[in-house]
Amino acid sequence: MEEIIPKLKSFLGLLIRTAGFTLRSIEARKEDEKTVKVELFVDGAGLMIGENGENIFSWEDVLNQWLRKNSEGFLRVWLDINSYRWQNEQRLRELAKKSAREAVLSKNPVRLPTMSSYERRIIHTELALHPNVATESEGKDPERRVIIKPI
Structure with a gap:
């Protein structure tokens, strides 16, 4: 290589x-x-x-x-x-954490805006080990989005 x-x-x-x-x-x-x-x-x-x-x-x-x-x-x-992708990934990770806090505090699911599969994967990965929330994608492309649910 x-x-x-x-x-x-x-x-x-x-x-x-x-x-x-x-x-x-x-x-x-x-x-x-x-x-x-x-x-x-x-x-x-x-x-x-x-x-x-x-x-x-x-x-x-x-x-x-x-x-x-x-x-x-x-x-x-x-x-x-x-550095566009790096900055975007950081922004998405922060959005994931903020939305997880919101879901836990409100005890209600948080629906994120529509995202590409690449962006959704960043959200899912960021919250995969979070003990108090679960994530899932809903909808059909290009209107697919992540839902963050308190558990």
């Missing part, structure tokens, strides 16, 4: 510049045996990130397709642009 990282960075840099963005830096490292974590910093990242971070997953898909063609074995890319 180590030998593919410089090639991946080079490909991504070319892709970014070709798309008309100004690249500040690319940090890439082996996260685990199958994951390359890429942190990208660009000027004017709003278009790259997209509404609610939707475009990040599209960029990630392009990189994963490139990896499948240019590396041996199964590898995947986890991409963050200007």
Whole structure:
């Protein structure tokens, strides 16, 4: 995996510049045996990130397709642009904790706003070991949401 990282960075840099963005830096490292974590910093990242971070997953898909063609074995890319995903995960974890407190204190379920499966998984994971609440998803995509119930 180590030998593919410089090639991946080079490909991504070319892709970014070709798309008309100004690249500040690319940090890439082996996260685990199958994951390359890429942190990208660009000027004017709003278009790259997209509404609610939707475009990040599209960029990630392009990189994963490139990896499948240019590396041996199964590898995947986890991409963050200007720390958007990291900040969003922190915000979701705080929302989960706050909503769990609210559910326990009010003794009523708390319905969170609709979220992507990725965001719902963060909420479920954050509260999985919480002794006083249970979580479940309800609805159909794209209107699926997490319900936090006191137990």
